[in-house]
Amino acid sequence: MILEAISKNFFLYLSNNKLLDRLAKRFGTSFGADKIVGGETFSQAIPLIKQLNHDGLQVTVDHLGEFVESEAESRKRCQEGIETIQAIAHHQLNSEMSLKLTSLGLDISKELVMENMERILEEAEKYDITVTIDMEDSSRCEPTLEIYKALKEKHANLGTVIQSYLYRSNDYVDELQAYDPYLRLVKGAYKESGKVAFVDKQEVDANLKRLIEKNLLNGHYTAVGSHDDAIIDFTKKLVKEHGISKDQFEFQMLYGMRNQTQSDLVKEGYTVRVYLPYGEDWYGYFMRRLAERPANIAFAVKGMFKK
Template structure:
């Protein structure tokens, strides 16, 4: 299956080196990545804000292999939080716990995450926790759940594809979390995640009703018209106002739809990646949408 091949390619360092050196891929990178520096990301955020679109900044980078790297990533996230507060208030920051060292030392990762939550609270910036591969998913869920009573404004992503997600949601008994529902974009074994796209979509629709009924201010991370239309109708059926939930989309994907939703009175937030470590991110984006792959192939031949 093409999407599975692309997800495996996301983990290939050899292929990453080859593609990163290809000058013809620059068009692809500039379409889906807001820039290399924080300054470029802030500039792109201001442009989106002009159209009434909110932003969640994502510092690109994934698993670190020593605690010094996780400390540097944490410091960079805090710098991003402070820049948001100064230049683009209302934006959030999305963090990956694999960058904070969750695969190296869970306790150290917890301390790094606490630093981010504290910085976010001090600066009035919401911290959103990404859900990554299931190998770190359980620890991610546990750390978020423990921090939630102290930082109830934080948000965590959940993946419809993972078989454990419905059961995991039932574990939030003390404080109901703010969630971002996504389909999932990681190479997972069959026993952990559904593989059929129709089944994943069906699970997404089921969870849409759940989060609207049980969780405050949910976010729906999707570009799928079926999922978007379903969320609109499900919210209407549940008596949830347009301003009490939001759609989240990726930078560079379905830009016209983002503006259309804003014109129709819906809240829209764009997940805006920046930084030098763009390769794994782009491979997963192509696995999600064949149109992104076609754009990539055209860039390789100079089209």
């Protein structure tokens, strides 16, 4: 447990290193990241999405990148999101889209991020494509949820994420009940203070189970974002006990992780959605995945040396 904690803190520290981020962009995704990232452009990801769809898996794509510092860059990211939606429709891909509000100007102004989100959601509605707002670190959690609430009053095709490692996650789920929320429920992957987040893994897991149960029993669509067999089995048992339709929930897993489990769940008749990131800004995402599970480190190292 001590070594695991050290490993997690180490990779979370690396995820915020700007120098390593610049070097990563120079060398591309060949250092193992190409096994969990769909490419540096959406065009590179399209064949992967088609194969995943062929295998019975649904997809949500995420153009990696966050912490945009200029209005011009945020508008560029907005246009890229619109073009991604158009490409999903053009290629008839079974895919949703996920995005981070910091890539659309959250740290610049609320007016800017709202304008960008309105443009994206209006385009997504033309093609009946759902957009999910990813959750970031705890300092941006409440601003993100306020924007989600405001947008959800006008746009039905919108979801967001709640992280079970935060103490306030249960309150957040309660606050969102009036909005008929589509929630992706996850453990969380950012380095947080013990003042705002559970430190013990067992508490994080227990809280995730509570959130899954609450959102499902309240009748809202729930995406269970976990690779943990205990969480998956808990969800299966819960829906069976309460007669919850398989149309009310789905399992979500990261691209390149637990492939056999994904396939097995599809064969059992469950909806499985693969979170497929792409883009040049893959480094921070890659480091956070290594921090989540020690097994991912061996996975990545193997990928670096595989010919």
